Amino acid sequence: MLLIRAKHSHTAQSRSRRACLTRRALACLLAAVLAGGVFAPAPALAEVRGTDQLLGTTVAERGLPAVACPNVTAKYALVVGADGTVYFARDADTQTHIASITKVMTAIVALDSGMPLDTTVTVSEAAGTVGESSAELAVGDKLSLQAALTGLMVPSGNDAAIAIAxxxxxxxxxxxxxxxxxxxxxxxxxxxxxGMTSTLFSNPHGLDVGEFDNEMYSTARDVAVMCAYAMKNETFRAIVAMPTAQLTVTKPDGATDIIDLTSSDLLLGNYEGACGIKTGFTDTAGYAFAGACNRGEGDLYAIVLGTPSENARFEDTKALLNWVYNNRMTYALAHSPQTVPMDVDGTVTEVPLIAEVPQSAWPDKRVKATLADPSATVEVFAPEGNVSQELVTRDLPGAVSVGDVVGTLNFYQGNELIASQDLVATEDSPAPDLFQSIGFWWDRLWAGFGGTELMAEPVLVNETPLIYSKAATDQNIDDIRAIAAGEAPLSEGDPSSDDSKEE
Structure with missing residues (x-):
């Protein structure tokens, strides 16, 4: 068995809108001008910090250009997938106030209590006069627990929070x-x-001034854990996905009143896949948002705490979500500059020439091979690193026919195996006859005494284009991405690929 590992040092960002990338690049350029460096702090501006972590490794350690990183204003931030993958983190374990994001836990406790959703909730004096954000409930109003939860989460009602508690x-x-x-x-x-080990609640609504000025804190990481748990409850999930809602309340005199509510989550209906969860604001906490998004590949949670404005918290959230979605890409496995004809049952097609595998029965012959599925792709996340390939050849001591498996091509991102494809012969190749075999045996016997081996070397023709370039700019990143996805051809001298190296 022969093995060739071809490694490349490439990079590329996956799909992203050029306008978004231009905006990020300009933001980072402005930060650099004002602060003297791309990674220097730039108060009130979106920025990239060298200490920001991408998949557990800092931006500085990765040596990535600013255009390849998310630019956000938040003091604390985290983006995590439903599978627990932490894509981005900024001081995610630093304790801070989270304001009305507290209400997510209020909803969790109420829903986990087992209390029927049609249970009557009565608005007390304390609930009806709490102030700040409100579901417009009045003292003496009666409503169902489900309606109270809607008043809690949609307009961020402090009145509903106390009534539920x-x-x-x-x-x-x-x-x-x-x-x-x-x-x-x-x-x-x-x-x-x-497991929210860095969290302490002191009330059900998150106010932190006046009579509510008590010790309370959480972290971006803990908030993400809380939100992921809450979103497993279908009642909660349905409520936080509503941009508008109506509450039916019974007044003390028995009359019925309808209250129209509008969500404080401005991404609902305005950002693809947005499905909740909760905003927050106090002078101490700043503007905060815990957002969830789902585009059919599972929930993605973006937590931004301590942003300077209402608009900034939503722009930060979009920047973080866009960065993840734009870096998820489909990577084509076959990237060969050559094709060969392959006749299968009388039908001849042009297929990519992936490798030439030694036919060990001969001292100097190789069999042309392609992937068993030349159109195969694999889903990758670009910042995980570039793709490398490993050729593993089979011993071919006899005749080879079109379609025979002659080896395997393994693909890695970093040190992780991400795909594996059989290599199949694209041509027939006979075995040597008896007299040729005897002659080759004799030649190899004598060559062996001289310390040499009479057999052709394998040739790996396939290339692994860049998916992430440390020199990437908003001008060339789309081209790099298109080549890696197989949407544009490789060309000689193209900066998105390197020549294969054997080791």
Whole structure:
């Protein structure tokens, strides 16, 4: 068995809109001019920090250009997939206030309590007069628990938060214990259960001033854990996906009132795949957002805390989500500058020439081979690194026919095997006759005494184009991406590929 490992040092960013990349590049250029370097802090501007982590490795360690990295204003941020993959992190374990994102845990405790969703919730004096963000509930109003949860999550109602905490807390409280205190204790117990080790709640709504100025904190990483758990509940998921909603409440006099609500999540209906979850703001916390997005490949959570404005939190979220989606790409496995004809059952087609495999029965003959599936692709995330290939050949001591498996081509991203394809012969090649075999045996016997081996070397023709270039700019990154996806041909001297190297 012969093995060739071809490694390349390439890069490319996957699909992204040129306008988005231009905006990122300009933002980073401006930050560099004002602060004296691409990775220097630029207050109130989107920036790339050398300490930002991409897949667990800092931007500085990766040596990536700013155009290849997400630019955000948030002090703390995290992007994580449903499978737990952390794509981006900025001070994600630093404790900070999270304002109304607290309400996600309020909803979790209420839903996990097992209390029926049609349970009546009554708005108390404390709930109806709490102030700040509101579901427009009045003292004495009665509504279902599901309606209260809608008032909690859609417009970020502090009134709904207290009403829920008092109603659910009453079923959790020990004798003589305040229902609200019992509810907050349940919030902290749930946080501990979920592994949110850097989180402390002190109320059900997240206000942190005046009478609510108590110790409370969380982190971007803990918020992501909380949100991923909450989104497993279909009731919660349906509520946070609503850009608008209506509440039906019963007034103290028995009359029915309809309250129209508008979500504080401005991405709903305005950003592809947006499906929640929660905004937050206080003077201490700044503007914050925990967003979820799903484009058919599972939930993606973007957490941004401590942004300077309402618009910034949504722009940050979009920048982070776009960066992940734009770097998910389909990588074509066959990238050969040559083709050969292949006759299968009388039908001749041109296929990519991937390798030439030694036919060991002969001292100087190789068999042309292609991939078993020349159109095969693999899904990759560009910042994980460039693709390399490994040729493993089979011993071919006899005749070879078209379609015979003559080896394997393995593909790696970093050190991880991401794809493997059989190599099949594109031509027939007979075995030597008896007299030729005897002659070759004799020649090889004598060659062996001289320390040489009479057999052709394998040739790897296939190339692995760049998917990520440290020299990438918004001018050439689309071209690099198109070549790697097989949407544009390789050309001689193209900067998106290197010649294969054997080792």
């Amino acid at each position: 008092e109603t659910v807390g009453a079923t959790l409280a020990a004798e003589g214990q305040d229902p609200n205190e019992a509810f907050v204790a349940a919030m902290n117990a749930k946080a501990a259960e979920l």
